Amino acid sequence: MAAPHTTDLATEADGAPTVGVADYVDEAYVFLGAGAAILLQLAMPGVGHGVADHSDVLHRPLSRLRTTMSYIYAVALGTDDERREIVRMVNKAHVPVRSETYNAFDPELQLWVAATLYHGGVDLHRRFRGPLGPVSAERVYRESMAYGTALQVRPEMWPDTVAGFDRYWERTMDTLTVDDQVRAFTHTLLATRSAPWFLRPAMPLNRFVTTGLLPQQARDAFALPWSDRHQRAFDLLFRILPPVYAVVPRFVRTLPARLYLADMRRRLRSSRGLAH
Numbered sequence: 001m002a003a004p005h006t007t008d009l010a011t012e013a014d015g016a017p018t019v020g021v022a023d024y025v026d027e028a029y030v031f032l033g034a035g036a037a038i039l040l041q042l043a044m045p046g047v048g049h050g051v052a053d054h055s056d057v058l059h060r061p062l063s064r065l066r067t068t069m070s071y072i073y074a075v076a077l078g079t080d081d082e083r084r085e086i087v088r089m090v091n092k093a094h095v096p097v098r099s100e101t102y103n104a105f106d107p108e109l110q111l112w113v114a115a116t117l118y119h120g121g122v123d124l125h126r127r128f129r130g131p132l133g134p135v136s137a138e139r140v141y142r143e144s145m146a147y148g149t150a151l152q153v154r155p156e157m158w159p160d161t162v163a164g165f166d167r168y169w170e171r172t173m174d175t176l177t178v179d180d181q182v183r184a185f186t187h188t189l190l191a192t193r194s195a196p197w198f199l200r201p202a203m204p205l206n207r208f209v210t211t212g213l214l215p216q217q218a219r220d221a222f223a224l225p226w227s228d229r230h231q232r233a234f235d236l237l238f239r240i241l242p243p244v245y246a247v248v249p250r251f252v253r254t255l256p257a258r259l260y261l262a263d264m265r266r267r268l269r270s271s272r273g274l275a276h
Contacts, residue, residue, distance in 0.1 A: 009139035019136040021143040025076045025121065026257035029128050029245060033120035034065065035210030039186060040116045040176075043221055046102035046109045048182035054097045058188055061195060067093075070264040072117065073257060075146050078264075085268050087150050107152040112172060114148030114158075119169060123213070128242045137162055178221040186222050208234070 009018055024030070042048040051057070057064040074086040094104035102109070122140060125132060132140060145158040159165040178186075190210065192203040211224045212234035219226050245253070 009135050009142070012133045012135045016133070018139050019125075019132055020139050021076045021121070024125050024129070025072060026254045027128070028253050028256050029124055029241075030121060031256065032209055033124045033213060034068070035190070035206060036213035037116040037120040038189075039210065039214060039222060040119075040218060041113050042182055042186060043176035043178050043218055044109060044112045044172075045177055045179070045182075046106060047113065048178065048185075049099070050097045050102045050104055050109075052182055052185040053099065058185075061189075066260065066263065069257075069260050070267075072147070073261050074264060075150050076143075077257075077261065082265070082268065083150060086264075090151065105152050107148075107154060107157060110148050110151050111153050111157050114144070114153060115165070115169060115172070117147045118144035118165075120213070127238055128245060141165065173215065173217060176218070176221065183222055209237075212237075 012018055042051060055064065071086055071090060074082045078086070091105075097104035118141070121144070122132065122137075125140075131137075141162050145153075145155065148158065149155055159168050190203070190207045192200045195203050208230070211219060211226055212230065214222075214224070216226070
C-alpha cells in the first residue's frame with residue numbers, strides 16, 4: 001500500500017513549500033474536531049445504526065478514540081507495513097458490523113467517514129493556521145483520499161476535485177437523517193456521566209465545541225441546542241485559542257500524536273490489537 005504522499009505538489013505558485021496532511025495531522029488541535037466528525041458519521045444511517053448496535057464506545061470511549069486515532073496516524077504518518085497491519089485489524093473488526101440495512105464494508109459508508117475526516121481536518125487547519133494555499137489544498141485533498149481507499153473505497157469514488165467534493169458534501173448532507181435510537185446514543189455519548197471520571201470536568205466544553213463545529217442542519221438533526229449567545233461564545237473561543245496555541249512549542253503540541261503512535265507500534269509488535 002503506497003504512502004499517501006505526492007511529489008508533484010511541492011510548492012505554491014510563489015515558491016513557498018506546500019502543506020500536506022502529515023504537516024498538521026499530528027497537531028493536538030485535531031482532537032477538537034473528533035466529536036463533530038463522529039456525529040456527522042453517525043448521521044449517515046448505515047454508520048449510525050452500525051455504531052449504535054455494535055460499538056462499545058459508551059463503555060470504553062478512550063479505547064475507541066485510540067483505535068480511531070491509530071488508524072488516522074497510521075494512514076497519514078505510518079510505514080507501509082504499519083498501514084497494512086492497521087487495515088487488517090480494522091477489516092477484522094468490521095466483520096460482525098452488519099445487518100439487513102447496513103454493512104461496515106459498504107464503500108459508500110466508508111467514503112462518508114473519510115470525507116468527514118478530510119473536511120474536519122481542513123476546517124481546523126483554517127481556524128488555527130489560516131486557509132490552505134491553492135496547491136496545498138489540492139495536495140491535502142489528494143492525500144486525504146487514503147482514509148477511504150486504504151479500506152474498501154475505490155479511488156474513482158473520491159470526487160476528482162475539491163469543488164467536486166464540495167458538491168458531494170452538500171448533496172450528502174441533505175440526505176442525512178437521525179432517528180431516535182441514534183439521537184439517544186449521541187446524547188449519551190456527549191453526556192458527562194459517560195466519560196471516565198478524570199475527563200468529566202472537560203465534557204461540557206467538549207459538547208460545546210463539538211456542537212459549535214457542526215453545521216446547523218446537523219445540530220437540528222441531533223437536537224443539540226444552539227443560540228446566538230452560544231455562537232458568540234464559540235467565536236470568542238476560537239479567536240483566543242489559535243494565538244495561544246501558536247506559542248506552545250511544537251514538541252508539546254505533537255506529544256499526543258507521538259504517544260498514540262508509540263502505543264500503536266507497541267501493540268502491533270505484541271499483536272495485542274488496538275481495542276484491548
